[in-house]
Amino acid sequence: MSETLARIDPPFVVTDLLKRCMGNVAFLKRTLTKFQTRGMLDVDGLQRAISDGNHAEATRLAHSIKGIAANLSASRMYAVAGEIENFGRADRIDAATGMIDSLRAEVSRCVAFVPVAIAQFSDPVAEVTCAR
């Protein structure tokens, strides 16, 4: 584990993600880069759906964000997205309005951590070692 990681409270568990990527570092990097691009857009979409009172879309997006969090092993992001999803399923999506900021903060923390997570695998030797 690098010094940088030791200083930061990691918002997701890179080792879990690597296992879920079947040890494929190149795939892990692609996945995290995709999340970096998409993470905040999903939160924006969720916020819009809540404002529009679109329960179905808000529930779907919260479920999707929860799924991403589960794959990343991002426990806090998972918990907040899960609560919003539960409000949506209970037809009480308005009650989730106040939680959007918490979700945004968590997703933001995860997105900011992506370069740190990827940096662990910048050494080609380490990449080969981790991949197998």
Place this chain on the structure above:
Amino acid sequence: MRALIVDDDEFSLDMLQNAMDALGYDVMTARNGREALQCVRDHPVRLVITDWEMPEMAGDEFCRQVRREDVDGYVYVIILTGRDHPEQKIIGLEAGADDLLTKPFNPAELTVRLKVAERILALETRDVALFALAKLAESRDPETGAHLERVQSYARLLTQTLATRPRYGRLITNEYVRLIYQTSPLHDIGKVGIPDAILLKPGKLDAEEFAIMKTHTALGAATLSAALDRFPSAGFLQLGRDIALTHHERFNGQGYPRGLAGENIPLCGRIVAVADVYDALTSKRVYKEAIPHPEARQIILSESGEHFDPEVVAAFVASEGEFLKIYARLANEAEEHPARLASKRKVA
């Protein structure tokens, strides 16, 4: 092995696809149940891993549809679910799923569950062996063509149609439908014990010959009973034995070998009776020409409550369009479609 993975979320789909690629599967993907169903229809897919919550068609409904589909071979379905409640598992398994996995997947668990799936799919060789056995029996009578394939499809269709009626909803499970499909080809297996001079006689059988011919039901049942004695828990053998023994019984008690009547005849026997007779009527044989569907339909209807169980006849009427489709798909090259035969006769 080809595997289909289904998820509306791109991120989850990519993760699972990467895992399945790494495990050596030939992976196809779909974004919802409807797309997945089309894939199953168009490609020989043996294994499906599907998300539960998806737009258009959810994972549980996809399972139900797959079990209703007329696909070759068994499709093993694993549902991925984010909700780890026992109720959820019951719904999934009742819908026809073979296994459920909690999201996000654990790679080690996924790997062992897939090994289980492959082990179960390997059991399908049992079904192949059953069908080969039935085909071997049928091979002595080459003019019957694709009779077994049609009878098993007709029998499954009748069973599925009956399952939609309240009375049979609980009795007819997905497993029962599957077993009917697998074991109905065994209905005439006892014909291996009938001499060629009788089995292949082009004309009408005399009374003595017919008495010998009738023993094929008991002969088939005895063969399967012997296997059942050795493997008592093999439910498919029990159903196969019941079908072989009772498919010539008549609802009015005038059939053979035991003269059983009404619901004393096992449901499987009552179903295969209609499937077998419809196919015999609409197929060409050494001793007769094929007859068109409307005439065959009329004969089946006129025998409701006599030869056939009225509820099975009602299921036949409700699904006759599908009967014609099965016939068209599995028609022998030498035979004509019963609907075409009907129009030919009209012209003549």
